Amino acid sequence: MPPGTEEIQNAVDVLRAGGLVAIPTETVYGLAADAENPRAVGRIFTTKGRPPSHPLIVHIAGAEQLADWADDVPETARLLAERFWPGPLTLVLRRGRRVPLETTGGLETVAIRVPDHPVALELLTAFGRAVAAPSANRFGSVSPTTAEHVRLELGDDVDFVLDGGPCGVGVESTIVDVTGPAPTVLRPGGVTREDLEAALGHALAVPASSPVRVPGQHPSHYAPRARVVLVEPQDLAAEAVRYADHKVGVLVPPALAGTAIEAHAVVPLPADLADYARGLFGYLRDLDHQGCDVILATLPEEQGLGLAIANRLRRAAGPRTGEA
Numbered sequence: 001m002p003p004g005t006e007e008i009q010n011a012v013d014v015l016r017a018g019g020l021v022a023i024p025t026e027t028v029y030g031l032a033a034d035a036e037n038p039r040a041v042g043r044i045f046t047t048k049g050r051p052p053s054h055p056l057i058v059h060i061a062g063a064e065q066l067a068d069w070a071d072d073v074p075e076t077a078r079l080l081a082e083r084f085w086p087g088p089l090t091l092v093l094r095r096g097r098r099v100p101l102e103t104t105g106g107l108e109t110v111a112i113r114v115p116d117h118p119v120a121l122e123l124l125t126a127f128g129r130a131v132a133a134p135s136a137n138r139f140g141s142v143s144p145t146t147a148e149h150v151r152l153e154l155g156d157d158v159d160f161v162l163d164g165g166p167c168g169v170g171v172e173s174t175i176v177d178v179t180g181p182a183p184t185v186l187r188p189g190g191v192t193r194e195d196l197e198a199a200l201g202h203a204l205a206v207p208a209s210s211p212v213r214v215p216g217q218h219p220s221h222y223a224p225r226a227r228v229v230l231v232e233p234q235d236l237a238a239e240a241v242r243y244a245d246h247k248v249g250v251l252v253p254p255a256l257a258g259t260a261i262e263a264h265a266v267v268p269l270p271a272d273l274a275d276y277a278r279g280l281f282g283y284l285r286d287l288d289h290q291g292c293d294v295i296l297a298t299l300p301e302e303q304g305l306g307l308a309i310a311n312r313l314r315r316a317a318g319p320r321t322g323e324a
Contacts, residue, residue, distance in 0.1 A: 003119055003162050012127050014160045015040075020047060022136040022150040023123060024164025025115040027088045027172050027190055028143040028281070029150050030059070030133030031158065032123075035069075038102040041132050047157045050139040055105035056132040057090050057173070058112045061124035069096045069112055069130055076200070077178040083199045086116035088173040088190025103132045113173055119164035135172065142224050142284045142316075145170050149285065170278035171308045176204075188307040190277070206307070224284040226292045228317040233298045237261045243294050249287035251297040265290045273305040280309060284316065 003011075011021045015032065018040040023032045031048065033040035035058045045052050058069055063081040066073055070093035077091050090113040095101075099110045115121065124131065135143040136150045136158065144150045147163035174189035176196065185193060185206040197204050226249065231239045233253060240248050240263045247264040254271040267283050270276050287295050297313050300306035 002164060007162060008119075008122055008126055011123055011160050011162050015127055015129075015131065018043075019159035020044065020157070021123075021131075022144075022147065022154070022158045022161040023120050023131070023133060024147070024162060024167065025059075025117045025120050025133075026167060026169045027115075028145055028167055028170070029136040029147065030115075030120075030131075031136035031150075031154070032059070032131040032133040034127075035059075035103050035130040035132040036098055036100065038100045041100065041102045044132060044134065047154065048134065048137070048139045050134065052102070053105045054134075054139075055107055055109075055111055056103050056134050058099060058103065058110055058130045059115055059120065059124060059133050060112060060130045061121055062086075062114055065130075066093075066112065067096075069098055070094055070110055071096050074178055076183055080176065080178070080183075080196070080199065081114075084191050084195075085114040086121065087114070088116065088169050088171075089113060089196075090173045090175045090187075090189075092175060092177040092179060092186065094179060098130075109177075109179055111175060117164055117168075119162055123162065140223055142222055142281050142288075143172065145278075145281050149281075166278075168278065169274075170280060170282075171305070171312060174308070188311050190305075190308065192304045193307060194304060222281070222284075222312045223316045223318070223320070224288045224295065226284075226288055226295045227320075228284075228295045228297060228313065230313060230317050231296055231298060236296060236298060239296055243296070246294040247290075247292045249290065249292035249295045251283060251295065253298050253300070263296075264292055273300065273309065276300070277305045277309055280312060 021032045023030050063085045072094045090111045092111050095108050095110040104110050145167040169190040172189050174191040175187040177184045249265040250263045252268050299310045302310050
């Protein structure tokens with residue numbers, strides 16, 4: 001059952017007292033604190049083990065509040081907000097005075113979105129302010145898509161957990177920088193590049209890297225305990241054999257359904273990209289739970305949600321601390 005009025009009020013009381021609340025969104029669960037309280041925001045960084053230079057996303061209750069938290073809101077931002085909010089789209093804008101530098105990682109820009117989840121919106125409305133909310137997990141690890149994921153990973157480090165059920169999108173929001181002469185996709189996510197281009201009427205750049213710091217840019221991110229290895233689809237079965245001295249988990253794309261693959265655990269992936277995105281982080285967590293120490297995966301075609309899925313898999317396979 002969704003949280004009731006009493007639970008929402010308990011969460012509001014925790015936020016007002018400078019505490020941390022795990023909140024459901026349509027993308028992943030967030031670790032929320034009062035966006036205007038530097039001490040509370042500092043607890044987010046400490047709890048996650050997140051570098052304080054990594055900016056947080058500010059969540060607001062509606063597009064009509066945008067000018068309260070950002071300065072110099074361009075028409076492009078208003079157009080995108082009208083089209084995609086509430087929803088999995090984050091806009092990078094000039095920081096408004098209400099947003100402390102602790103929340104923006106010291107930057108003069110701020111990342112803002114309106115989540116498309118009834119529990120998150122009810123909480124934001126009752127709170128009457130904005131919350132800063134990165135994913136509710138340790139820095140660099142697999143993002144949580146259920147309240148149970150949060151409880152297992154963060155435990156008592158979170159003051160209150162609002163259980164809104166499993167997340168409907170399953171990958172983080174798309175981040176678009178609208179501070180420059182042309183909007184740029186800094187992180188692919190739940191709103192596709194194609195949908196953005198249709199709304200704007202022109203093509204969008206999706207650079208491999210950007211001088212603008214935003215969440216999800218660390219070389220190793222969204223990573224399970226197991227080592228993720230990306231391989232070509234035609235090599236999947238052979239690579240599973242090559243890693244036979246490991247406990248291998250394999251994410252099997254639809255094109256290879258029915259292919260005999262010898263591995264410790266095999267996950268057949270759905271053909272629908274929305275279903276794949278929704279389940280991706282759960283698949284990685286489950287393979288960890290089954291004791292896998294290597295996960296073999298292939299990249300989907302990078303169109304639609306495939307672009308966001310491929311981004312998450314590349315980050316999950318990135319070099320860990322101490323690796324070259």
